[in-house]
Amino acid sequence: MTLIPDLDREARRRRPRKAVLLVALTATLSLLCCAGGMAAFFLDGLSSDDQTLSAYGCGAGGPLPATGDMPRLSGFNESQLRNAAAIINVGAKLKVPPKGWVIAVATAMQESSLTNHGYLGTRNDHDSLGLFQQRPSQGWGTPAQVQDPEYASRKFYEKLVKVKGWERMPLTDAAQKVQRSAFPDAYAKHELAAAEIVNQLADGAARAAGASAALACTAMGDVSASGWTTPVKAGLVSGFRTASRPDHQGVDLGAARGDDILAAAAGTVIVSRCDNDSEPPFRCDRDGSPSTPGCGWYVDIKHAGEIITRYCHMLYRPKVQVGDTVAAGQQIGIVGTSGHSSGPHLHFEVHLNGDRSSSGATNPMVWMRERGAPLGTGE
Numbered sequence: 263m264t265l266i267p268d269l270d271r272e273a274r275r276r277r278p279r280k281a282v283l284l285v286a287l288t289a290t291l292s293l294l295c296c297a298g299g300m301a302a303f304f305l306d307g308l309s310s311d312d313q314t315l316s317a318y319g320c321g322a323g324g325p326l327p328a329t330g331d332m333p334r335l336s337g338f339n340e341s342q343l344r345n346a347a348a349i350i351n352v353g354a355k356l357k358v359p360p361k362g363w364v365i366a367v368a369t370a371m372q373e374s375s376l377t378n379h380g381y382l383g384t385r386n387d388h389d390s391l392g393l394f395q396q397r398p399s400q401g402w403g404t405p406a407q408v409q410d411p412e413y414a415s416r417k418f419y420e421k422l423v424k425v426k427g428w429e430r431m432p433l434t435d436a437a438q439k440v441q442r443s444a445f446p447d448a449y450a451k452h453e454l455a456a457a458e459i460v461n462q463l464a465d466g467a468a469r470a471a472g473a474s475a476a477l478a479c480t481a482m483g484d485v486s487a488s489g490w491t492t493p494v495k496a497g498l499v500s501g502f503r504t505a506s507r508p509d510h511q512g513v514d515l516g517a518a519r520g521d522d523i524l525a526a527a528a529g530t531v532i533v534s535r536c537d538n539d540s541e542p543p544f545r546c547d548r549d550g551s552p553s554t555p556g557c558g559w560y561v562d563i564k565h566a567g568e569i570i571t572r573y574c575h576m577l578y579r580p581k582v583q584v585g586d587t588v589a590a591g592q593q594i595g596i597v598g599t600s601g602h603s604s605g606p607h608l609h610f611e612v613h614l615n616g617d618r619s620s621s622g623a624t625n626p627m628v629w630m631r632e633r634g635a636p637l638g639t640g641e
Contacts, residue, residue, distance in 0.1 A: 267516050295474040320584040320634065321360055321467030321477035322489075325350045328411075333462050342376035345393055346459050350467075352415035357424070360487035361429055361472035363545070365416055365449075368456035369437045370394055373447050376574065378411060394418050395443070402535040429450055429473040430589060431487060432528035450566040457488035457633070469634025479634070483530065485590045486634030489566075490527045493573060494597065494608045495544055496585065498638030511609030512572065515637060518604035519577060521597040526571050526610075526635065533562035533572075533618075534580045535599055546600040552574070558601025568616035574609035575601050608639070 326332070326350040328347040332340050346367050370376050373395040380391060389397050392409045396402035396417065407413045419439060420634035422428055425439040434450040443449075468488040471480045485491045493515070500514035503592065517523075536546035537556030546559045546628035559576035577598025582588060599606045612629045630637045 264335075264401060270616075303383050304376060317620055319465035319467075319469075320479035321465050321470040323462035323465030325354050325467070327351065335459065335462055338376065338459070343459070343463065345370065345376045345378060347417045347463050348411040349393070349418075350372060350460060353419055354464070356416065356423075357420050357475045358419050359429060359473055359475045360464070360467040360470045360477065361462050361485075361489070362419060362422055363464065364453070364456050364468055364487050364489075365422065365428075365433050365436050366415060367459050368433055368449050368452040369418065369441060371452040371456060372437075372443075373441070378409060380409060381405075389412070393622055408571055419526075430485075430639055432535070432587075433588070435510060451567040453489065460487065466634075471630075481589070484635075488633045489590055490633035490635040491524060491591045492522050492630070492635050492639075493526045493571075496523055496608065496638070498627070499607060502623075502627060509620070511596045511620050512574075512609050512627050513637060515608045517597040517606065517608050518638060519597055519599065522593045523573050523576065523595040523608055525590060525592045525594050526630070527563075527569075527633075529563040529565035529569075529571075530590060531582045531584055531594075532564045532570070532585045533560070535560070535584050536579075537574075539603075546576075547578075549599045550601045550603040552602065552604050554602050556601045558603065559595065559598070562618060563588060563594075564616070568614070570613040570616065570618055570622070572609075572611035572613070572618075574611075575603045575607065577606075582586060617640045 298470050310320060324349055327342050328351060330524040332343040335343060349366045350363045354365060370393045374393050376393065378393050380540055389399050391405055392414045393411055394414050396408040396414055398405050398408060402408050402417055403413060421440045422436065425436060428436045428439065432449055433453045433613055436550060437449040438446040458469040468486065469479065470487050471484045472479050472487040473485065478484045482492060494517040496515040496517035498513060500510065501515040502513050503510055538546065551560055557574035559578065559580055560572060560574040561580045561582060562570055562572050564570050573595060575598055576595040582594045588594060597606055597608055610626055612626045613622050614624050615622055627637055
C-alpha cells in the first residue's frame with residue numbers, strides 16, 4: 263500500500279522541489295508513528311501559504327521609541343499609539359516578558375482607550391487619572407505622577423509581576439488582579455487588538471515566548487505572548503479548503519494515537535461530546551472510517567474576541583466538560599481516529615465572530631502563525 267499518494271501534477275509544478283520533499287517526509291513520519299491506523303492520509307494540494315512560515319520578527323528588533331514615527335494602525339490615532347509605545351518601552355526596560363506588554367496595553371485600552379486622561383469632572387470614576395485610571399487616593403502616586411505614561415506604566419508592571427502565576431493566567435484575570443475593576447471580564451475583548459499593537463510597535467513581540475523576557479520566537483509547546491500555543495506536536499498532512507477538499511474547514515495534523523491534545527488558548531469549553539452519539543453504528547468509542555460521518559469525540563472552545571477553536575477525532579471522551587475554563591496548553595483530550603477519519607490525527611479548526619459554522623471558519627495555519635504558534639512544524 264502506498265502511504266502517500268503522489269501529489270497532483272499541477273501542485274508539483276507550482277511548488278519548489280524542496281518544499282514537496284519536506285511536506286512528504288513530515289507526513290510519512292507522522293503516519294509511520296501512528297500504529298493501529300486504519301488507512302493512509304491523502305496529502306491533498308497544500309498551499310504554499312500553509313507550508314511556508316513568513317519571516318516575522320519576534321521582538322528581537324526592540325520596541326519603537328514613543329517619540330519616533332508611528333505606524334498606521336486602523337482604529338488608533340498617533341497619540342494612542344505613542345502612549346502604547348511608552349507602555350511597551352517601560353515593560354522592556356523592566357525586563358517584563360512580552361506577555362506583560364500585551365496585558366498592559368489591553369488594560370490601558372479598557373481603562374482609557376489609550377488616552378492620558380486628566381481630571382474629567384463628573385465623568386471621572388472617583389479620582390482616577392491617566393492611561394490606567396490609577397487613583398492617587400489609593401496609593402498609586404500623585405495626580406501628576408499617574409498622568410505621566412512612564413510612571414503609570416511602571417506602577418502597573420510592578421504590581422503585575424507580584425501576582426503569582428500571572429504569566430500563565432488568561433489576560434483578563436491578570437489585568438483584574440492589578441486593577442480590581444468593577445468589570446473584571448472587560449479586558450478580554452481587547453486581547454487581540456493589544457497583541458496586534460505590540461506586534462506593530464515591537465517587531466512582532468506578541469509572537470515571542472510569553473513567559474520569557476529573552477524576545478525569541480516560540481518553540482514548540484511554548485505559549486506566545488499573545489496567549490496561543492500549538493495543540494499538538496505534529497506535521498501538517500491536509501490543508502484548509504484545498505482544491506481536492508474545498509469543504510475541509512480546518513487542517514489535519516498527523517499526531518500519533520495517544521498523543522495529548524492541548525487547548526490552543528485560554529477560554530471556555532462550549533462543546534464536549536460525540537458527534538454521532540445518537541447513532542449506534544457510528545458511536546465514538548471505536549475507530550472511525552472514511553464512511554463514518556462527523557468529528558467523533560470533539561471539543562469546541564470559545565476564546566477572547568469571539569474566537570472558537572475545534573478539536574476533532576479524539577480517542578476517548580474529552581477530558582473537559584461544557585462550562586470548564588481552560589488555560590492555554592491545558593490537556594483537553596487524546597489523539598485518536600473517531601468519526602470521519604482514515605487514521606489517527608487531530609483535525610483542528612479556527613472560527614471567527616463566534617460563528618461555529620463553515621461560514622466562520624478561517625485558515626488555522628495563517629491564524630496560528632500570526633499569533634506566534636505556527637502549526638505543522640513537528641517536534
